[in-house]
Amino acid sequence: MGMKFCSLSSGSSGNCQYIETDKVRILIDAGFSGRKVEDLLSSIGVCPSTIDCIFVTHEHMDHIKGVGVLSRRYDIPIFANEGTWINMSSKIGEIDNKNIKIIHTDKDFEIADLGVHPFKIFHDACDPVGYIFFYKNIKITIMTDTGWVNNEMKNIIKGSSLYLLESNHDVNMLKYGKYPWYLKKRILSTKGHLSNDDAGRVLSQVLLGNGEIILLAHLSQENNIPYLAHETVGSFVKDCGINIHKDITLDLTYRDRATKVYSL
Numbered sequence: 001m002g003m004k005f006c007s008l009s010s011g012s013s014g015n016c017q018y019i020e021t022d023k024v025r026i027l028i029d030a031g032f033s034g035r036k037v038e039d040l041l042s043s044i045g046v047c048p049s050t051i052d053c054i055f056v057t058h059e060h061m062d063h064i065k066g067v068g069v070l071s072r073r074y075d076i077p078i079f080a081n082e083g084t085w086i087n088m089s090s091k092i093g094e095i096d097n098k099n100i101k102i103i104h105t106d107k108d109f110e111i112a113d114l115g116v117h118p119f120k121i122f123h124d125a126c127d128p129v130g131y132i133f134f135y136k137n138i139k140i141t142i143m144t145d146t147g148w149v150n151n152e153m154k155n156i157i158k159g160s161s162l163y164l165l166e167s168n169h170d171v172n173m174l175k176y177g178k179y180p181w182y183l184k185k186r187i188l189s190t191k192g193h194l195s196n197d198d199a200g201r202v203l204s205q206v207l208l209g210n211g212e213i214i215l216l217a218h219l220s221q222e223n224n225i226p227y228l229a230h231e232t233v234g235s236f237v238k239d240c241g242i243n244i245h246k247d248i249t250l251d252l253t254y255r256d257r258a259t260k261v262y263s264l
């Protein structure tokens with residue numbers, strides 16, 4: 001068997017991604033109530049008690065809300081770097097010592113047959129990370145909640161079979177929308193979130209057009225429209241000679257339901 005991926009949901013109200021290999025089943029973030037994560041998992045036929053571990057990207061509530069509950073309910077280890085642990089501990093409740101797993105940004109490790117590479121991203125959290133997961137010759141990138149993607153990050157993520165990439169807002173919808181100025185400034189900053197244009201630019205620099213799957217994630221409900229995100233990103237990708245219907249799969253994630261389960 002290869003690798004399976006499903007975005008259980010993504011957006012400012014909560015983020016939770018699922019990966020499965022022959023030997024492990026993991027979540028990346030669990031930003032909903034424990035009950036909601038259980039429902040999302042059962043919507044794809046996965047029993048929560050079979051989850052082996054949860055990886056946390058950063059301590060914002062839309063990524064950690066259900067982490068503590070799930071860890072206590074199903075005895076699941078939680079992996080996060082030290083900065084994230086320090087900042088999320090008070091928000092997720094007491095965690096059994098054996099389930100506190102400290103990882104280091106930029107240091108590779110393995111969970112059974114799954115390789116993991118946490119890498120630094122730019123966001124207004126203590127020590128936020130994106131993740132690359134390796135299994136056999138398959139590589140998956142999880143990168144949301146970053147206001148900036150530098151060349152080093154592009155090199156790290158290049159060659160992935162699947163990209164879960166933030167496409168948070170349309171710059172004009174945000175600029176002229178009703179968010180207060182301080183919030184607009186935060187989102188637009190290099191420690192905020194990637195716009196549709198940003199996502200398109202990143203993809204046009206990393207995609208090879210060899211069948212990659214791209215899932216646009218963390219779409220703002222207020223400052224984006226799924227159709228617009230897809231169109232905008234698609235036009236950047238087309239401009240570099242990639243046919244978005246034949247060469248790649250360009251799909252969206254949803255705020256309140258799971259995508260299909262992708263087999264890689």
Ligand SMILES: [Zn+2]
Nearest residue numbers: 058060123145
């Ligand atoms: Zn965040």
Ligand SMILES: [Zn+2]
Nearest residue numbers: 012060062145
């Ligand atoms: Zn977020």
